[in-house]
Amino acid sequence: MIGWPFSPSGALALGAPQARTVSGLVSAYADRLDRAEQVRTRAVGSWKLSKAPLRAPAPPRKKPELATERGHITGKGLPPVITQVPTEDKVVFLTIDDGAEKDPELLRMMRELDIPYSSFLTDYVSRDDYGYFRTMREEGARIQNHSVTHKEMPRLSLAEQRKEICDQQDTLEKEIGERPTMFRPPYGAYNRDTLKAAAECGVEVVPLWTAEAFADRMEWGRGDGKLHPGDIILTHFRGKGQWGGSMTDMVRLVVRTATEQGYAIGRLEDYV
Template structure:
């Protein structure tokens, strides 16, 4: 199929000492309350608890101090660092911060029109271009792995922009270390086949080699079997999805838009972004784009931010 386009403070109020009756009668004539010291000094009501910093203050605390919202403070610091990084890397605007991911991931289903005929009763991995969410977030994904630009790693780390990689072994096998470093920085490495073929043109056995073979390669070199798979060119058939499921794939994210250093290509009729849209780009550089990965990031982030969206982490929603 050809594609078309997530104590109460407890304090005991001090009692005034009980005075002897005779003393009470004596001081009554002076219109004075019973003095703590037994003299004629006016009574000063004692505070319920010592002032902070005074002796006994710690003991007077009833229950724990209010908890500090450490996560809110962390996010505040991250955004402040992002302001500095945006200036350093030449972004037109500071990227918006994504909201906290949902406690429960949304239910993903196959997009209408992307189904496999005759497979309605099969529990196949869903194929989709948009994650169901009302948040103004989108997801950035990068395919293949041809360009291994260290500037990209630094830029995305300093800007704290999440992205997901979909790797083809023939493009990455000359430098697994680059993608291992990417993984250390929090990027999930997903499956894009061994050699990037047109899968519907292959036999089931050949598709298995391409899909499950890449699962094996990623597990071997990066220690984890991917749950996400993207078929090359967005093309697949029933064998593709059945084979992908058999070797551990849970979902098949495609894309709703594609990013380049100087423009966006839209897959939707309204030529716009929507909550939950997946954006595709590639690991490319001067030889293909006459521009760098950093140039692509600057352009896609201008588009995303201008439209009032933040970039979120795909794996937090799928």
């Protein structure tokens, strides 16, 4: 768990005592890691897990080259559409869409268990509390684009799609402080105009998914019901009123599933 004298980004906080030697810096970093691991170990039981989530391997020094997967639209100048990251690492990626449910317990769970994840936000359900997502970003999550109003992209003109994507790029840059590099179309529905608009708005990749997580079950895009290296897992910001469980129930299920199958949860942006 990161705390004073470390800032949310992991750097030494302003006003913290400074280590005066390289060995002092190394010692301070080691102490921080040790404290974080102690918190994580204690959190396993409090979040009703039998095992700690596996630690993701170090990110690749060079990110894998991405290409649009078979069966998806491709073309010169269009961002690649993927459902899986090309890697041999036993790592999968958790992504959470829309922003409707803003459960503080989700933030606490992800912080204490040190689970990386990415959030794809839709403005009309996120705008009532962007502060929640700023906290999320400060604690290490990444924020990406899921449109302004969550409309089905192929039903819109090119100009309308461009507005849905570009306006949300601008909003997230203003609210979160970082311009997204990824766009996930609502419902996974897109056409060539979607990709053209996304490219014009500065989007570099369009990640879809291979599995979807709910509070009580996993739904699989493949028939084997198993995770594979580089799989992207989709879920949503939902509460008990929508799916009969909490966000923390969903995370618990994802962690158990990944851990039992020998997979760590990594940060999508470390590979893409």
